[in-house]
Amino acid sequence: MTTLSTRGLTRSFGGVVAVSDVSVAFLDGKVNGLIGPNGSGKTTFFNLVTGMIRPDSGRVLIDSTDVTRWSPHRIAHAGLGRTFQLCRVFPRMSVLENMLVAVRRTRLRELLGGVAGRADVLRAREWLARVGxxxxxxxxxxxxxxGQQKLLELAAALMAEPALVLLDEPAGGVNPALTERIADLVRELNVREGRTFLVVEHNMELVMSLCDHIVVFDRGSPIAAGTPSEVRSDQRVLEAYLGV
Known part of the structure; x- marks a missing residue:
């Protein structure tokens, strides 16, 4: 399993502080949620912990290893996989080729020429079957x-067998039936295989039913953390969302 935590993580853009002095830890072996109003810093936080952008200060830790300055590729090999709010697939490549590119062991030229390891192909087909x-x-x-592209992106992220999977709005723009399919897969991978998840999502019904532990951001900082029932009744959360 892989534990993710941060210490004093901070990032500004043009004088606007998007993530401010964030020290937080997510529960190993659980489905964690990260919620907050629009503009509260959730996606910026994801980009910081996966190496997509560099912090102004602070640290990102995987287990006890400081990965703050690591490349996204190196962080992925350390056991972190992620999806994006807007799907990132290779549009002119086949579904199977998208899966094989995800493992990054085959050069793109070789892949396009039909050279790929049989074990990778078999595993790609297994994941494609699991997501339908x-x-x-x-x-x-x-x-x-x-919605199918969302499933493909998730399957591709799982090709590298990450211990921790970060999902950025998996239900965004997806119909209820497909949302439930994604939720069922997350539950299965968590309960049966012990994978840890961190989910950013605006669908509160999904978050409250899926997550074991939830961290709430507002204005770039965590304001609450706990079980769904604890977060739901936290006055700071009510103020951030409802202004009451």
Whole structure:
């Protein structure tokens, strides 16, 4: 398992503090939620802990290792996988090719020339079957629906067998049936395989039903943390969301 924590993490953009002195730890082996109003710093926090952007100060720790200055590629190999708020797939590549690129052991030129390890292909097909896309492996990613692209991105993130998976708004723009399919897969991977999840999501019904532990951001800083019932009744959370 992989534990993620931060110490004094801070990042500003043009004088606007997006993430401010954040020291937080997420529970190993659980489904963690990260919620907050729009503009509260959630996606910036994701980008900081995955190496997409560098902090102005503070540290990111995986277990006890400081990975603050590591590249996204190196952090991914340390056991972190992620999806994005807006799907990032290779639109002109097939569904199967998108899966194989995710493991990053095959050079793109070789992949396009049909050279890929049989073990990787078999594993890619297994993941596609688990998310219900195995019948579309030859289709170009651009021909998938938005929801199917979300499933493809999740499956590709899981190809590297990450111990910790960060999901950025997995239910955004997705119909209720597909949202529930994603939730069921997260529960299965968590309970049966022990994977840790950190989920940023605006769908409060999904967060409250899916997550074991929730951290609430407001104006770039955590204001509350606890179980869904604890967070739901926290006055600071009510003020941040409802102004009451």
């Amino acid at each position: 896309l195995d019948h579309l492996e030859r289709a170009e990613a651009r021909d998938l629906s938005f």
